[in-house]
Amino acid sequence: MATQKKILLVDDEKDIVEFIKYNLEKENYKVITAYDGEEALEKIVQNPDLVILDILMPKLTGYEVCKKIKGNMDYHNIPIIFLTAKTSEIDEILGLELGASDYIKKPISPQQLMARVKSNLRKFENKDELSKKTNKEIYNINGLIIDIEKYIVKVHNIEKLLPKKEFELLCFLVKNQGKVFSRELLLQNVWGANAYVDDRTVDVHIRKIREKLGDLADLIETKKGVGYKFKDV
Numbered sequence: 001m002a003t004q005k006k007i008l009l010v011d012d013e014k015d016i017v018e019f020i021k022y023n024l025e026k027e028n029y030k031v032i033t034a035y036d037g038e039e040a041l042e043k044i045v046q047n048p049d050l051v052i053l054d055i056l057m058p059k060l061t062g063y064e065v066c067k068k069i070k071g072n073m074d075y076h077n078i079p080i081i082f083l084t085a086k087t088s089e090i091d092e093i094l095g096l097e098l099g100a101s102d103y104i105k106k107p108i109s110p111q112q113l114m115a116r117v118k119s120n121l122r123k124f125e126n127k128d129e130l131s132k133k134t135n136k137e138i139y140n141i142n143g144l145i146i147d148i149e150k151y152i153v154k155v156h157n158i159e160k161l162l163p164k165k166e167f168e169l170l171c172f173l174v175k176n177q178g179k180v181f182s183r184e185l186l187l188q189n190v191w192g193a194n195a196y197v198d199d200r201t202v203d204v205h206i207r208k209i210r211e212k213l214g215d216l217a218d219l220i221e222t223k224k225g226v227g228y229k230f231k232d233v
Contacts, residue, residue, distance in 0.1 A: 008048035070099035178232030
């Protein structure tokens with residue numbers, strides 16, 4: 001028997017939440033509800049299989065919620081469908097650029113919503129299966145070798161000793177090659193949201209990692225005023 005899929009449904013209009021929840025539950029989905037952006041982020045820890053997210057909400061907008069989810073390594077693969085009355089093409093492009101999988105304009109029929117939900121879940125499952133098949137725990141990038149399982153970093157075949165947080169920070173950037181992360185997001189993902197450290201901690205760790213990478217130090221790029229990224233090579 002297939003595992004029941006969980007969907008996080010976020011909208012500040014209770015009538016809409018109840019209407020969509022009813023139709024999702026008819027299709028045997030388990031529905032987690034939230035009525036504002038902050039509540040959505042509290043409930044994302046329940047690891048839903050998909051998020052249906054309104055844009056115009058109190059406390060945090062859907063765009064802000066999407067950005068935070070996609071910036072968190074634990075949840076960034078969860079597909080997000082924006083459900084909104086906003087009809088501008090610019091709004092749609094912004095939502096997709098933030099990492100949303102789909103964008104549905106209100107009003108929407110239950111049949112259309114269910115079709116989009118099933119389509120996005122199916123795409124995610126196929127992508128997840130492919131990821132499992134091709135997943136590698138050893139990275140070899142221009143002379144930099146990282147063996148995640150064995151906790152080994154080599155530069156031109158010479159092993160380098162990295163303390164735990166330096167290793168975790170390097171691995172996080174490598175796993176997300178080409179993506180720029182702010183210091184705040186790096187702190188959240190590597191040190192944890194409740195860690196008692198500041199932005200300078202990231203800068204110090206990046207400097208120490210670069211020293212150990214030697215002539216490969218430029219694999220980690222600084223985006224002035226934004227943060228850091230690992231080159232997409």
